[in-house]
Amino acid sequence: xxxxxxxxxxxxPTDEAMxxxxxxxxxxTGRAPRQIALGDTGYPVNLRExxxxxxxxxxxxxLAEDDALAIAIVGSRAATxxxxxxxxxxxxxxxxRGVTVVSGLARGIDSAAHRGALRAxxxxxxxxxxxxxVIYPPENxxxxxxxxxxxxxxxxxxxGTRPLAGYFPARNRVIAGLALGVVVVEAAExxxxxxxxxxxxxxxxxxxxxxxxxxxxxSVGANRLIQDGAALIQGWEDVVxxxxxxxxxxxxxxxxxxxxxxxxxxxxxxxxxxxxxxxEDEAAGRLLRMxxxxxxxxxxxxxxxxxxxxxxxxxxxxxxxxxxxxxxxGKRFIQVRLP
Numbered sequence: 001x002x003x004x005x006x007x008x009x010x011x012x013p014t015d016e017a018m019x020x021x022x023x024x025x026x027x028x029t030g031r032a033p034r035q036i037a038l039g040d041t042g043y044p045v046n047l048r049e050x051x052x053x054x055x056x057x058x059x060x061x062x063l064a065e066d067d068a069l070a071i072a073i074v075g076s077r078a079a080t081x082x083x084x085x086x087x088x089x090x091x092x093x094x095x096x097r098g099v100t101v102v103s104g105l106a107r108g109i110d111s112a113a114h115r116g117a118l119r120a121x122x123x124x125x126x127x128x129x130x131x132x133x134v135i136y137p138p139e140n141x142x143x144x145x146x147x148x149x150x151x152x153x154x155x156x157x158x159x160g161t162r163p164l165a166g167y168f169p170a171r172n173r174v175i176a177g178l179a180l181g182v183v184v185v186e187a188a189e190x191x192x193x194x195x196x197x198x199x200x201x202x203x204x205x206x207x208x209x210x211x212x213x214x215x216x217x218x219s220v221g222a223n224r225l226i227q228d229g230a231a232l233i234q235g236w237e238d239v240v241x242x243x244x245x246x247x248x249x250x251x252x253x254x255x256x257x258x259x260x261x262x263x264x265x266x267x268x269x270x271x272x273x274x275x276x277x278x279x280e281d282e283a284a285g286r287l288l289r290m291x292x293x294x295x296x297x298x299x300x301x302x303x304x305x306x307x308x309x310x311x312x313x314x315x316x317x318x319x320x321x322x323x324x325x326x327x328x329x330g331k332r333f334i335q336v337r338l339p
Contacts, residue, residue, distance in 0.1 A: 051203075056156065070099065070102050073109065074197075076109055076191055079112065086185050089116060096120040105135070128163070131160050134163060177203060182208065183208045206231065206242045208231040210233045211232060238314050248317065283311070293335065298313070
C-alpha cells in the first residue's frame with residue numbers, strides 16, 4: 001500500500017509547480033504537429049494525385065490551397081558559391097510571383113532555396129526525412145522556425161522519428177509529389193537530388209536543371225540531366241515556361257514592394273547586371289511591338305524578332321505574367337490593352 005504524506009506548508013509550492021507543468025503541457029500540445037490524413041480536405045492536391053501517396057502527413061505551420069502552384073528546388077549539400085547564389089535567387093524570383101518553393105531543408109542548395117523564398121516574402125515548404133519536431137541538420141533550427149511561420153514543415157514520419165538514411169528516398173518522393181516540377185541546382189554524379197529528379201519524371205512532373213561549369217564536380221549531375229532531356233533553366237521565366245497553361249495563368253506579377261535588387265532577378269541567374277537587364281527589356285519590348293489585337297503565332301514572332309526560340313519563349317512568359325499579353329490556343333498571342 002502506498003502512503004501519501006501531505007505537508008500543509010508545501011501545498012502552495014506544489015500548486016505552483018503543477019500550474020507550471022500544466023502550462024508546459026499546453027505549450028507543447030499547441031506546438032505538436034497537426035496530422036492530415038489522405039482523405040482530409042487539407043491534404044495537398046498535388047501529392048494526393050500520385051500513386052500510393054503517404055496515408056498521413058505531419059505538419060507544423062500551415063498548408064494553403066495556393067501551394068498547388070509549387071516548384072521544388074533541390075541540389076548538392078556541398079554547394080559552391082555559384083550554386084548557393086543561383087538557388088537563393090531562383091527561390092526568391094519564383095516566390096515573389098506567388099509560386100511556393102518546396103525543398104528538403106538540407107544543407108547547401110535546399111537551405112538557399114528556402115532562404116530566397118522567405119527573403120521575397122513568399123511561401124516555402126520544407127519536407128523532412130524525420131519527424132517535424134526533429135530538425136536536421138540542427139543548425140537549420142532557426143530557418144525551420146521561419147519556414148513554419150511563413151509556410152510549413154511537412155513529414156510522413158511521426159513526431160520523434162530520427163533522420164535515418166533509409167527515410168530520405170521517401171522524403172524525396174514527397175518533395176517531387178508536392179511540386180509541379182523539380183529544378184536541380186548543382187548535383188554531383190551520385191547526388192540524392194538526381195533521385196528526386198528521377199522520381200519527378202516517374203510521377204509525370206517537369207524535370208529541369210541549371211547548367212554549371214564543366215570543371216565543377218558539383219555540376220556533373222545537373223549537366224547530365226540536361227543532356228538527357230531535362231529543361232535548361234537560366235531564370236524563373238524558363239521554369240514558368242515549362243508549366244501547363246492553366247498554371248502559368250496563376251503566376252502573379254512580381255510584388256510591387258520588391259526592391260531594385262530583386263527586380264534585377266529577371267536576368268540570367270549567373271549575371272543579373274543592369275546591362276543584361278537592359279538587353280532583356282529591349283528584347284521584350286521588341287516582341288511586344290510585334291503583338292497587336294490580332295493573334296500572332298510564336299513561330300512568326302521568333303522569325304521576325306531574330307531571337308532564339310528559348311529566349312523568345314521565356315520573354316513571352318514574362319510579358320504574359322506581367323499581364324501585357326495573353327496566350328490563346330495554338331501558342332498564339334494578343335496584346336492586352338491597359339486602361
